[in-house]
Amino acid sequence: MRLFVITLFFFVYLISTAQNTYLHCGKLIDVEQKKVQTEMTVVISENMIKTVVKGYQNPSSNADHVIDLKNKTVLPGLIDMHVHLESEQSASTYLNRFTMNEADIAFETAKNAKTTLLAGFTTVRDLGGTGVNTALRNAIDKGVAEGPRIYSCGKAIGTTGGHADPSNGIKKDLAENPGPLQGVINGPDEARAAVRQRYKNGADVIKITATGGVLSVAKNGQNPQFTLEEIKAICETAKDYDMHVAAHAHGDEGMQRAILGGVKTIEHGTLMSEKTMGLMIEYDVFYVPTITAGKEVSDKAKIKGFYPEIIVPKAAEIGPKIQGTFQTAYKKGVPIAFGTDAGVFPHGLNGKEFAYMTEAGMPPIETIICATSTNAKLLKNDKIGVLKAGKLADIIAVEDDPTKNIKTMEKVVFVMKDGKVYKNE
Known part of the structure; x- marks a missing residue:
């Protein structure tokens, strides 16, 4: 005693x-x-x-x-809802997937994470990599690496030939036929399998590429790439596993399908119509504009050889429009979250997004709220x-x-x- x-x-x-x-x-x-x-x-x-x-x-x-x-x-x-810690766009990006091993990617990812933390972003949502992003999350949580708190999607989900198909642009004898394991689906059954695979791999969130994209080696940057049924299958399954769904989308039809299918955030939203804005308000879907990335791809498209030729017209068309879309969406009353698409531009420059949002009409204090309390609520984390x-x-x-x-x-x-x-x- x-x-x-x-x-x-x-x-x-x-x-x-x-x-x-x-x-x-x-x-x-x-x-x-x-x-x-x-x-x-x-x-x-x-x-x-x-x-x-x-x-x-x-x-x-x-x-x-x-x-x-x-x-x-x-x-x-600060909280950035759209980063890609595994990469940083350069003229060698499209060659790197043939020359870099997973260990090489891991070291780059750790460096990018530390840079992001020192820029003031203590939490991020990583919306697409190889799975190294999830491993880094675990390492940071254990204290063996330094970086922001990470909510990882692991590998994004796309359709055959779509924006997240990792075999795009590869010669036939090197290209695989990727399926749900690699994040490529066709039909509701494969959609559910891909979500469950992401859960098994340790993902916190699901990312889909609802439309074509700018930086994929494919011609169309805005066409819808999922059926409504596929998106519903993804969102319903993600809900079962307590995950929300983020949808990359540039084209308007793909955005509408994503909203009606149950996603929580629309990323980029470049060609968003006022009808789609109304749907976002009605369904409480948040817009993550990534203005900085839009400006970056527009600038880099002017440098000969920086992007493959198939990407240049997409970057020149899509990039300059994001800030204007954001301005209209803000005036319309669309719910807005802060996200940058860091990795498309150098990590650590995420803070540039604040000035771009302010230029488009959002008061400075509101941009800060977007990057703090708003994003914390979206992540369902009441401790940050x-x-x-x-x-x-x-x-x-x-x-x-x-x-x-x-x-x-x-x-x-x-x-x-x-x-x-x-x-x-």
């Missing part, structure tokens, strides 16, 4: 003397109240926010320490996206007040994820 009392006393002593971190924040973005607070203190215990109080609160123990962010603006860790007691200590800081200078979001100077500081300039 005496030993038990001594042990209990020692345990209580350890808890009472546990080190807390005090962030003295000159400004703090309250995404729930949609306002900027001044002279605030965020107290962190281990990996959780203990309290957020007005004024610069002093530590209560010698074991505590203070991080001075009095001349910075503090925000929740806001700065308040009981939430995970995912916290970043920038030099200026982004509600007055949105481009400050392109240079994050402080990054904390799960209570650990990864960057402090």
Whole structure:
């Protein structure tokens, strides 16, 4: 009994003397109240926010320490709903699939993840790779690699010859005949099999390519590529496994099928009509615009040899239109989430999306809400996206007040994820 009392006393002593971190924040973005607070203190215990109080609160123990962010603006860790950590577009991208082994991809992916974290994105949704993206998620969760919290789709699902068919553009004697295991389906039965395979492989979310795409080695970048029945089979099966479905889509018909079929997000949405916007509002489907990627492919299409010739006209046509579509969708009242398609452009530049959204008419504070609390709700994670007691200590800081200078979001100077500081300039 005496030993038990001594042990209990020692345990209580350890808890009472546990080190807390005090962030003295000159400004703090309250995404729930949609306002900027001044002279605030965020107290962190281990990996959780203990309290957020007005004024610069002093530590209560010698074991505590203070991080001075009095001349910075503090925000929740950012969430990007559309990245591709396994790759970064270059003139050699289409050759890499013949020269890179899985281990080579893994090292590149780890580098891209660390870059993304240091840019202030503490959580991402990875919407397509080989499966290395899922393995990296596990490694980060175990603490053996550094990067953002990852929600992975593993390998995206497409149809034969569609945007996610990995055999596109390969000579016949090298091309396989991919099926549900590789993410290529034809018909509702194979659609269900592909979803279950993704679940077996450890996916958190399902990604489909509802229309043609810009960067696939195929002629059409906007035609519908799934039947409504196939999409319904995917969405119904994903729901059984508690996963939502994201739909890559440029063409309008493919978007409408995806919405009616039950997807939760439309990615890119370039040629979206007002009718489709109305459907998105009606069905509570979120638009992930990826304006930065649109601008990138448009610019790179002007460089001879950067893309295969079959891609150039698609990039020139589709890329410049995304920002205008976003502007119309925002005015119409379409639900909007923040996502960039990083990997189409260099990782770490995800913050450029904020300025592009603002240019198109969305107030700066709303772009920040899209990238924090809105995305957290879409991911069904109530521990991220806001700065308040009981939430995970995912916290970043920038030099200026982004509600007055949105481009400050392109240079994050402080990054904390799960209570650990990864960057402090």
